[in-house]
Amino acid sequence: MVLLMDSSDYAEILETNLVSYLDITPIILSSQTELNQYMSRSTEIGLIVTSTCIDGRDILDGISTLFDKMGSDIPVIVIGGPKKPASKYSVSKIEEVPKKIDMRSFLKTVMRLLSISLKDLKSLPMPDYMSYKTRLFKQVKESPCDLYIKIGKGARANFVKFCHAGDEIDKVRLKSIENKNVSFLYVKSVDRLRFTNKVSKVMIENIENSNLYEESGIGDEAREELLDDMKKEERDKEEAIKESSDVVDIAIDMIYDRARNGGPMSDMADMTRKIVSKVVSRSASNKNVISLLKKLISNKASFSYRFIQITSFIANIILKEMDWKRVEQIQTLTFASLFRDVALEGEEELLRIRSEEELENLEASDQVKNKIKRHPQLALSALDDYPDMPYGADVIIRQHHGSLSGNDFPESFSQRLSPLSIVLMVAEEAAFLIIKETEKEDEKSFYKKTEIVKNIKAKFSSRRFLKVVDALEEAL
């Protein structure tokens, strides 16, 4: 099931209810492009829930075109109702749910369209505890039930009480556990419906309040007040941007942690998609390459986090320069960049090894050396159960050091490397050289483009790399 929403708050309310009541974890998408891409990969969608318009466009128009092209016809629930009469769209089952959502009737409609019976619901096996994103708890003042933190993994996990029912949720403590990579709090399954009802109610109120000014006209007297509010909003926005980059950092850590511990990766897909689109939109919205690179480099995060960010960013600007602007290509490369070194994450010394010669000179056991050599292939094993990897990302991950098998560091590169692998190889080399250069304490300048391009041309001298290296030279 897909939730196609431009408001993440709305999507979160629906998601929380779907998980709690129907045990359905929906895929959350936020644009028509994301839907097109998702549907081209996945055939197992039973229902789409969407708002009337996204980015100002009638979304049912876009869905109709997509269905025509793919020969699909999946029921669609439109929150707020379709813009035109239902017969104008080529979707045979359109259901309307009012914008001021009545959760009970929404869930009933979902059950009807997915043919879920009450009997099915009763027979669902229920775990003892259910997890909810910590973000949700920021919206609630008093906890409607006991909340827990999970310590440990698998069957040996313990649940420690974080907050008692009826107590105020301590937001400082919440922030501090988030900073320690705790992204979920747990609720006993028996309490889940009470919890969901309360959170939904509060969040719907919050959303309604935030739209207050748009919906009601304001008089002169209220204008000053509104201006003050807008200034405050501006400050809050800056704060939120800072916070969201911390969140990305924490989320990436969580994903790597999961991958290193042998999965499962399936429930990390949503978060990964969000990170990828965040990195992509960051690259797209920044016209000043040097200023963004400076920001990325001065980030106090770990070497590996900076390496990922800068590689993704450079790969994106190379694609743009080459006029390969299809969003799928950018997302595939960003995804590959995020996971390519996952097998070595947290081990900076190992991440810096980039050739057979450096590997030989490294003082390490054969086992470690073998891990370094095979890290592209190991990354793919870690992603084995990843549900909807962007098309072609596996090839790029395998080939990102120029080896077709993903098991060594070749001195010369095969003619059969994929074009996107070549982009990532060049971007990664540039990112590595830029980080290395700015680590020199005596360097006054930021980085020397000519030096970097010279080094890259020396390393990638074959004809197939020429166009990509030229694009890098233009883009930097």
Ligand SMILES: [Fe+2]
């Ligand atoms: Fe690598």
